[in-house]
Each structure stands twice: as structure tokens, then as C-alpha cells.
Amino acid sequence: MTTRFEGTAEYVATDDLTIAVNAAVTLERPLLVKGEPGTGKTELARQVAGALGLDMIEWNIKSTTRAQQGLYEYDAVSRLRDSQLGDERVHDVGNYIKKGKLWQAFESERKTVLLIDEIDKADIEFPNDLLQELDKMEFHVYETGETIKARQRPIVIITSNNEKELPDAFLRRCFFHYIRFPNETTMRKIVEVHHPGIKEALLTTALTQFYEIRDTAGLKKKPSTSEVLDWLKLLLAEDLTPEDLKRDGANALPKLHGALLKNEQDVHLFERLAFMARGQR
Numbered sequence: 349m350t351t352r353f354e355g356t357a358e359y360v361a362t363d364d365l366t367i368a369v370n371a372a373v374t375l376e377r378p379l380l381v382k383g384e385p386g387t388g389k390t391e392l393a394r395q396v397a398g399a400l401g402l403d404m405i406e407w408n409i410k411s412t413t414r415a416q417q418g419l420y421e422y423d424a425v426s427r428l429r430d431s432q433l434g435d436e437r438v439h440d441v442g443n444y445i446k447k448g449k450l451w452q453a454f455e456s457e458r459k460t461v462l463l464i465d466e467i468d469k470a471d472i473e474f475p476n477d478l479l480q481e482l483d484k485m486e487f488h489v490y491e492t493g494e495t496i497k498a499r500q501r502p503i504v505i506i507t508s509n510n511e512k513e514l515p516d517a518f519l520r521r522c523f524f525h526y527i528r529f530p531n532e533t534t535m536r537k538i539v540e541v542h543h544p545g546i547k548e549a550l551l552t553t554a555l556t557q558f559y560e561i562r563d564t565a566g567l568k569k570k571p572s573t574s575e576v577l578d579w580l581k582l583l584l585a586e587d588l589t590p591e592d593l594k595r596d597g598a599n600a601l602p603k604l605h606g607a608l609l610k611n612e613q614d615v616h617l618f619e620r621l622a623f624m625a626r627g628q629r
Contacts, residue, residue, distance in 0.1 A: 351400070359388065359395040360530075360537045368525035369396055375523055378464075378482055378504035380514075383527030386572025389507040392527075393463035396505065404461045405502075407449035409469050415477030418448040418464075419487050419496075441491050450481060454498040462502040468511040475518035483521060530573060532559065542577050543584065553590040554580060557602055561609075566617055571608040579607040 353369040355361035361369075369392075372379035381389045397404035407418055423444045431438045447455075453462040467475060481487045485498035506522065508514065530538060532555055539551060558579070562570045571579075582604045583593070593603055600622035601615070602608060609615050 353396050353399050356395045356399050358541060359391060360534060360541060361392075361395075362534060365392070365525060365527065368523060372505075372523040373503055376501055378506050378522045380506045380508065380519070380522035380524045381527060382508045382510050382524070384529055384570070384572055385509050386574040387527045387529060388573065389527060390463065390465050393461055393465075393505040393507075396503065397461040400461070400503075402459055402461050402503070403456065404463060405449050405453045405456075406463045406465060408465045409467050409474070411469050411471075413470050413474065415470075415474050416448075418450045418478065419481065420448050420451055420489060421446045422491050445489070445491060450478075450487070451496055453502040454485065454496050456502070457499060459500040460502045462504045464504065464506045466509060467506050468508040468514065472512065472515070476515050479517060479521065529562075535573070535576070538573060539577070539580060543580055546580065546584065549590045550583065550588070550593075551580075553593050554583060557593060557595070558608070561602060564617070564621075568613045568617075569610055571610075575608055575610075579604060582607055 351373075353361070353366055353373070355366055368381075369379060381392060383389055393406070394404060396402075422441075423446065427438055427441070427444045437443045449462065449464075453460050482504060485501055486495055488495050535555060536551065539546060539555075555576075558571065558576050561567070579602075586604070588603060595602065600618040602618075605615065605618070609618070
């Protein structure tokens with residue numbers, strides 16, 4: 349089993365990203381990864397686990413998620429109901445404790461990759477509520493009186509879409525990396541992984557158009573890496589040529605634009621650009 353992450357055949361990792369992953373592993377600190385949606389933050393954790401030969405435990409955060417759920421949940425209602433029914437299970441409180449993702453990672457005999465995905469979706473206090481557990485790699489179960497300590501310190505990867513600021517105390521305990529949106533050179537490598545052998549003329553035309561769309565002033569949601577890959581898949585399926593992709597003032601919307609533009613405001617923006625271009629003729 350390798351102990352360093354160097355990227356994989358399925359995932360193009362830039363030099364600064366591989367340095368960040370290995371630094372976090374060496375420091376035994378959580379790796380906090382920020383970046384635009386669709387830049388491969390979640391997939392990074394899966395690829396790190398695969399490259400290092402480790403199991404992965406994934407904790408997907410929602411707006412209603414509480415930090416305690418990552419440790420364990422005690423079902424007092426079920427225990428009360430069972431006691432009223434005379435169920436023998438009530439004598440063992442452990443029957444009513446559901447292990448959370450951190451508990452699963454801590455009790456694993458093998459080292460794991462623990463992904464805490466989209467931490468910024470939760471309440472602002474959520475990161476602070478996990479400080480001690482991620483720092484000391486242990487927590488106390490009050491109902492049973494036991495202390496759960498990590499048998500093998502997991503590699504913790506935390507993703508954020510930057511929807512809200514994270515507390516300073518939490519940030520101090522993390523190794524931070526921002527995944528910049530890929531430039532065209534890196535994007536070509538990513539495309540080659542997903543669509544090997546794509547014709548150069550089509551790729552050049554498509555990527556030129558893609559970056560022009562991303563740079564359009566007033567765009568509400570810029571298309572991401574995952575969206576350009578979907579778009580290219582459709583272009584290949586429809587067997588379109590570079591000539592088919594050409595846009596003029598009368599038709600500012602890109603071909604199969606539903607793969608790239610994900611809200612009506614951006615579609616209307618390109619329609620207005622077309623209208624203005626026609627008026628200037």
C-alpha cells in the first residue's frame with residue numbers, strides 16, 4: 349500500500365493539490381478543500397481512498413445535520429416504548445444507540461478516509477461542535493459511560509462550497525486548499541480521462557466556447573467541470589462538428605445549452621445578447 353497520493357488514472361490532480369493532500373496526511377490534520385461546485389472536491393476523497401488502498405466513510409452534510417449525529421444518536425423514545433411493552437432489550441442501553449460516521453471511522457481496524465462533505469451547509473456552530481473530536485480523535489458516550497478512541501487515525505477530508513464562512517478556531521485546525529477552476533491545459537487532461545481520443549478540432553472549438561461562456565459578464569451560474577464533460581458527451585453522441593458549434597449574433601445560445609446553462613436568467617442573458625447583436629446589424 350502506498351502512503352503518498354500522486355493522483356490516479358481517473359483523477360487529474362494538480363501538483364499543489366497532491367502537496368496539500370500529503371501535507372494534511374503528514375500533519376494528521378483535516379484537509380479542508382474549498383472550490384466552485386463541480387471542481388472535484390468530493391471525488392478527491394474517493395480517489396485518495398482508492399489510491400492509498402483505504403476504505404472510505406462518507407458523511408453528507410445537510411442544513412438539518414447536527415454534529416452529534418456524526419458521533420452517535422440515542423433513541424430514548426424507542427427505549428421508553430419497549431419498556432412499556434416489557435421488552436428485555438431495554439436493559440442494555442446499547443441497543444438504542446446508533447453509531448455515527450465518526451464512530452464508524454474511529455472503531456475501524458484499518459485506517460480509513462473520512463469525508464465530511466459540504467460542511468458549510470450546516471449551522472454555523474456545526475464545525476465548532478466537532479473541534480474536540482477531530483482534534484483528540486475521541487469522544488464520550490454519556491449513556492454508556494464509555495470513551496470511544498480512534499484505533500487508527502482516519503484521513504479526514506472536509507469539503508466546502510464557500511456558502512458561509514467557517515469559524516476561525518476550526519480553520520486553525522485544518523490544512524487548507526482551494527481548488528482553482530482548471531485552466532485550459534488542465535481541462536484538456538481532464539477531458540482526455542473521460543473522453544479519450546476526442547478530435548482536436550472539436551475539443552478546441554468546444555473549450556474555446558466554454559471558457560467564453562464562463563467569462564460572459566452577468567452570468568449567474570458559471571458552468572463547471574462536470575457540466576463541460578456532460579456537454580462534450582452530448583456533442584460526441586450527436587456527432588457534431590466544429591462547424592455545428594459556431595455561434596453568430598443571431599444565435600448566441602450554444603448548442604445543447606441545457607448542459608451548460610442551468611437557470612432561465614442565464615438563458616435569457618444569451619438571448620438578449622443575440623437580440624442586441626441583431627439590432628447592431
